[in-house]
Amino acid sequence: MSADAEDSRPLIIIVVGAGLVGFAAAVALRREGHCVTIYETSSFKTELGAGLAVPPNTLRCLLGLGCTVANLSPVDNLCFTSMAYDGTAGMKSDSTDYEGHFGLPWIMVHRVDLHTELRRLALDSEGMGPPARLHLSHRVVSCDVDACAITLADGSVQGADVIIGADGIRSTIRAFVLGEDIPIPPSHTAGFRWLTHASDLDPYPELDWIVKTPPLGARLISAPIVPGKAGTKVDHRTIVIYACRGGRLVNVLGIHEDLRDQDSVAWNAPVTQEALLDFFADYHPRFRRLLELAKDVHIWQMRVVPPLQTWVNRRVCLMGDAAHASLPTLGQGFGMGLEDAVALGALLPKATPVSRVESRLVAYEKLRKERAEFVAKESFEQQHVPAKRGLYLRSTEMREQIMGYDVKEEAERVLRHLMAQK
Ligand SMILES: Cc1cc2nc3c(=O)[nH]c(=O)nc-3n(C[C@H](O)[C@H](O)[C@H](O)COP(=O)(O)OP(=O)(O)OC[C@H]3O[C@@H](n4cnc5c(N)ncnc54)[C@H](O)[C@@H]3O)c2cc1C
Structure with missing residues (x-):
């Protein structure tokens, strides 16, 4: 040529x-x-x-x-609302006008x-x-x-x-x-992942804060932060929740420290709802209500290259x-x-x-x-x-x-x- x-x-x-x-x-x-x-x-x-x-x-x-x-049926993420596992206000609650600031919204x-x-x-x-x-x-x-x-x-x-x-x-x-x-290498981090139909939350007013109460956006529910001094276990559990597909589905991700030997378990495996509830047993009842609606939950390993x-x-x-x-x-x-x-x-x-x-x-x-x-x-x-x-x-x-x-x-x-x- x-x-x-x-x-x-x-x-x-x-x-x-x-x-x-x-x-x-x-x-x-x-x-x-x-x-x-x-x-x-x-x-x-x-x-x-x-x-x-x-x-x-x-x-x-x-x-x-x-x-x-429009083909993505987006949901605007207008804020991050952070709460503590016991139902009290968490480390922060932040509302940001992403569209005003960056010229484009943050969508889910x-x-x-x-x-x-x-x-x-x-x-x-x-x-x-x-x-x-x-x-x-x-x-x-x-x-x-x-x-x-x-x-x-x-x-x-x-x-x-x-x-x-x-x-x-x-x-x-x-x-x-x-x-x-x-x-x-293993990151010793994993996430429980599942989707719930937003309509399944309707009978429970205690769950209105997730996708009904404005401003809508991501909700984070964190376990207590314990200072990382020698011998102290840091609790990494955080449940991240947000709506997607035009608000019809609710995405839930329960990130946590993975104590399993990550090299010998599957990267993605189903888990029972009982195991999930057990894992978040100390969470406030209004958060546990959401977990009680969980179906088809999988645990995902997460690693960093x-x-x-x-x-x-x-x-x-x-x-x-x-x-x-x-x-x-x-x-x-x-x-x-x-x-x-x-x-x-x-x-x-x-x-x-x-x-x-x-x-x-x-x-x-x-x-x-x-x-x-x-x-x-x-x-x-x-x-x-x-x-x-x-x-x-x-x-x-x-x-x-x-x-x-x-x-x-x-x-x-x-x-x-x-x-x-x-
Ligand atoms: C729990 C979780 C939540 C996340 N949330 C977000 C988020 O909110 N926002 C965000 O930006 N990112 C998020 N991410 C990260 C995001 O999902 C990934 O970065 C992204 O999907 C990576 O895409 P990829 O195409 O590089 O890899 P992959 O999605 O892994 O695709 C790789 C493809 O290659 C194929 N493949 C592999 N090997 C071969 C082969 N030898 N021959 C042919 N095909 C092959 C696989 O089958 C696969 O289809 C999240 C990740 C996780 C685990």
């Missing part, structure tokens, strides 16, 4: 993983005219039903990708609705650029970084100009990028949880992966020659790694270090740094700088 022809052709891009971030990457790159193929292990018959916080920086990215917010959505919307934007024949192609039930088993090719479980090999490992916290691609498999030596090896890169999974403390896990996707789309615009891909991926890592790893570190420390608990909600500066950020603007600035150096 002549140099001119190479310069004008779209990039051939493989995305490993069709989670929220894999689809977001496909959307960002198809909009630049590239040809994207996604390989996904699962068949998507069982998608995770749970709520997801979409703060202003995340929403800014979704809008930039062409997302129709259902993960399945968000996944469906990103999938539509990635695959729909109507969108900008060629629709991505999705191969379900296709597990990627290895990656040849030098050849920029993946091998699937059936033994077939697929080459590309760029390979993106958006394959989650237990990534396969990560070991090939790093040249070694690294352990993702430690800072990696690199996210990029030649024309292969990591993105989303594969690179920087965090605890949900800041509600920014997906947001950081989405910012990765938007950044890469901006750094690989239409007509990027293959010969420039390696240097653009280096720029991608430089732009993204420090910020995403900061969020991952804070998510752990704000869960585990007593003095840092609730810091994100207390610190205007930190909220500004995280939610006021415009990744597209930053990536375009980096690209202009790179182009000027040519």
Whole structure:
């Protein structure tokens, strides 16, 4: 192929993983005219039903990708109300005008609705650029970084100009990028997760404060904070509650210290309602009423990917949880992966020659790694270090740094700088 022809052709891009971030990457790159193929292990018959916080920086990215917010049936998060486990006022109650301050609201959505919307934007024949192609039930088993090719479980090999490992916290691609498999250590944190129909709360006026009493927003119910002196056990239990899907569903997440041997138990397992009630036995009856309505409860392990030596090896890169999974403390896990996707789309615009891909991926890592790893570190420390608990909600500066950020603007600035150096 002549140099001119190479310069004008779209990039051939493989995305490993069709989670929220894999689809977001496909959307960002198809909009630049590239040809994207996604390989996904699962068949998507069982998608995770749970709520997801979409703060202003995340929403800014979704809008930039062409997302129709109405398709997400959002619920505005107008405040955080914090209460103590015994029913008294908790460490803080904060109302913030996110829309007034950041120009966009903080919304709560259902993960399945968000996944469906990103999938539509990635695959729909109507969108900008060629629709991505999705191969379900296709597990990627290895990656040849030098050849920029993946091998699937059936033994077939697929080459590309760029390979993106958006394959989650237990990534396969990560070991090939790093040249070694690294352990993702237990965090000793887990969460009970379930959804309740809002109408199930109707008969109980003591639960009106959850989704009926304005201002609506996230409710946090924390166990007592015991100073972390030697020999003292810090109680990490926090129940986070918010409405999603147009207010018809209530998402509940009971975060706690996980005393099990996390390496020997499942990452996600069903638990009984009795076990749940037992776990929060000392909580006030009006909180326990909500637990009594719980059905189909699962316990999820949560881990943090430690800072990696690199996210990029030649024309292969990591993105989303594969690179920087965090605890949900800041509600920014997906947001950081989405910012990765938007950044890469901006750094690989239409007509990027293959010969420039390696240097653009280096720029991608430089732009993204420090910020995403900061969020991952804070998510752990704000869960585990007593003095840092609730810091994100207390610190205007930190909220500004995280939610006021415009990744597209930053990536375009980096690209202009790179182009000027040519
Ligand atoms: C309890 C909890 C609450 C959370 N709440 C929030 C929140 O409120 N806000 C927020 O922003 N974030 C939140 N997060 C974080 C957020 O859910 C994740 O950061 C995000 O979903 C990661 O998406 P991903 O696409 O990178 O990874 P995943 O969702 O893990 O997707 C990876 C995909 O890759 C596929 N895959 C894996 N290996 C292979 C392979 N070898 N070949 C092919 N396919 C493969 C998997 O099947 C999967 O579909 C929360 C997380 C947890 C655990």
